[in-house]
Amino acid sequence: MTYDVxxxxxxxxxxxxxxxxxxxxxPRFFGGPAALLLPLALFVATTxxxxxxxxxxxxxxxxxxxxxxxFAGALLSKTPALYWKAAVAGxxxxxxxxxxxxLLAAGVFSAVVKAGGAADGVVYLGxxxxxxxxxxxxxxxxxxxxxxxxxxSSIGTLLTAVPLxxxxxxxxxxxxxxxAGALLSxxxxxDHLSPxxxxxxxxxxxxxxxxxxxxxIGAVVTTRLPYALPALGIALLGYAVLSGDAQxxxxxxxxxxxxxxxxxxELPSLxxxxxxxxxMLLPVFLLIAVAVRTRDVLTAAGAGIVSGLAIGLATGRFSxxxxxxxxEGAVSGILYAGVTGMGGIILLCITLFAFTEVVxxxxxxEAAVEKLLGTNTVSEKSTGxxxxxxxxxxxxxxVVTTLFAAVTSASTALVGVLANDPANRAGLDPLRRAHxxxxxxxxLPVLMPFSAFILILTGILSGLPGGDAVTPxxxxxxxxxxxxxxxxxxxxxxxxxxxxxKGLAAKALPSTNLSAPRSxxxxxxxxxx
Numbered sequence: 001m002t003y004d005v006x007x008x009x010x011x012x013x014x015x016x017x018x019x020x021x022x023x024x025x026x027p028r029f030f031g032g033p034a035a036l037l038l039p040l041a042l043f044v045a046t047t048x049x050x051x052x053x054x055x056x057x058x059x060x061x062x063x064x065x066x067x068x069x070x071f072a073g074a075l076l077s078k079t080p081a082l083y084w085k086a087a088v089a090g091x092x093x094x095x096x097x098x099x100x101x102x103l104l105a106a107g108v109f110s111a112v113v114k115a116g117g118a119a120d121g122v123v124y125l126g127x128x129x130x131x132x133x134x135x136x137x138x139x140x141x142x143x144x145x146x147x148x149x150x151x152x153s154s155i156g157t158l159l160t161a162v163p164l165x166x167x168x169x170x171x172x173x174x175x176x177x178x179x180a181g182a183l184l185s186x187x188x189x190x191d192h193l194s195p196x197x198x199x200x201x202x203x204x205x206x207x208x209x210x211x212x213x214x215x216x217i218g219a220v221v222t223t224r225l226p227y228a229l230p231a232l233g234i235a236l237l238g239y240a241v242l243s244g245d246a247q248x249x250x251x252x253x254x255x256x257x258x259x260x261x262x263x264x265x266e267l268p269s270l271x272x273x274x275x276x277x278x279x280m281l282l283p284v285f286l287l288i289a290v291a292v293r294t295r296d297v298l299t300a301a302g303a304g305i306v307s308g309l310a311i312g313l314a315t316g317r318f319s320x321x322x323x324x325x326x327x328e329g330a331v332s333g334i335l336y337a338g339v340t341g342m343g344g345i346i347l348l349c350i351t352l353f354a355f356t357e358v359v360x361x362x363x364x365x366e367a368a369v370e371k372l373l374g375t376n377t378v379s380e381k382s383t384g385x386x387x388x389x390x391x392x393x394x395x396x397x398x399v400v401t402t403l404f405a406a407v408t409s410a411s412t413a414l415v416g417v418l419a420n421d422p423a424n425r426a427g428l429d430p431l432r433r434a435h436x437x438x439x440x441x442x443x444l445p446v447l448m449p450f451s452a453f454i455l456i457l458t459g460i461l462s463g464l465p466g467g468d469a470v471t472p473x474x475x476x477x478x479x480x481x482x483x484x485x486x487x488x489x490x491x492x493x494x495x496x497x498x499x500x501x502k503g504l505a506a507k508a509l510p511s512t513n514l515s516a517p518r519s520x521x522x523x524x525x526x527x528x529x
Contacts, residue, residue: 033364039072051405052450059344066351090357105301106196108338112308121277141182148190152197157187170466181478206416207430217297235480283308406451443486447476
């Protein structure tokens, strides 16, 4: 199923920009469209303050920052009525509605898998295999990969897998930093590949053809494998070769010493887990199979949710009252947790899509792209034009995600919307663009010492035996999957591997705006800046 997610679908056609001149409904600003960089800077500063300085990992707070940036932009507008008309068009577009529904379905499925004890099943496998040392580190990577792909939540994977696997792994002789890096790598793999990951959904929905069609989620997952699996293979090899014994705990970060080693045998052993939890992996495989077969992630999520609830009830993992109930006047349950867990991301997407529509209609985004790429490269569907757009997309994703403290959903939404039109003009396929967006967002920015992932994981580790031996810098250097993924994508851009101008984009009909004469677009762009 292909979703029609034309970003301006709700805007009257007679008010859209024509090829020859700017529309009367284009919002105007004091100081020109570049004034919108001020509210954007406000959002970036607030994000960094919340996630890196205050370490307040709350997406509702980030959504509030997005709303503040939206209102700040309105104060800079000479035409506030037109500003809000554009903002409402972005917030109420088909793209926004599609993303909201997909995120809600993903949240509920993730809650079902967690409540069903899939993590307990994975731990049971670890006990059954009787692993230790570097073998346990490799198992931890695979376990986090499986759980991350099942839930589509990197943070949820860390909160679930790290307390279970890290203390036991250190006790069994695994290197503390490498073990923590393996768990983070597995969580990022799931965020990168899972069909119910918010980043997967947003990257796919923001990359549209010129007639407003977006890639199918099933196709996104299957065509992403040539990037994800080689990176995972490199990471597996790295952990298998480099993971040492308990002695390396003392040298992993330079903060511990051999005096700590006699205490390691007192660390807890691996929890027993529960074989019944393995049954909850069946809905995961069903969801992926249906998504690939039907090309419709909403249908796939529905199948996963229904089968997961049925298996959970049949195996006694939870009762009917656990699905949705009221306790002392407060609503609770699996469905409730799934919906509320996505609330912050959904509100953040609504505010960002509203703001990016204002940026798009102001002409700022197109002007900036043409200034960076040159006026002749994005108007021709050529290898050179596609290469330049890929380099710009990679650089923009790396910079914005880093500035956003690795809040990948926010950076993917912002960069994805702004890069869509120039990428279409270069003939770059939406699937390729979606892969570059998620890949570079889940790459180097994740490993920065001030990234949300590093800060959250070090916070979890600080309360666990052996966790004090892991520093943010050591953790970043020990997370092999994001490093390998970045290397794979750079190689792909440099060699052209996976690049195509004959896919979904080539099948689309050219729109009036994108087929406008270059001189008309250039004039508008120069006026914007």
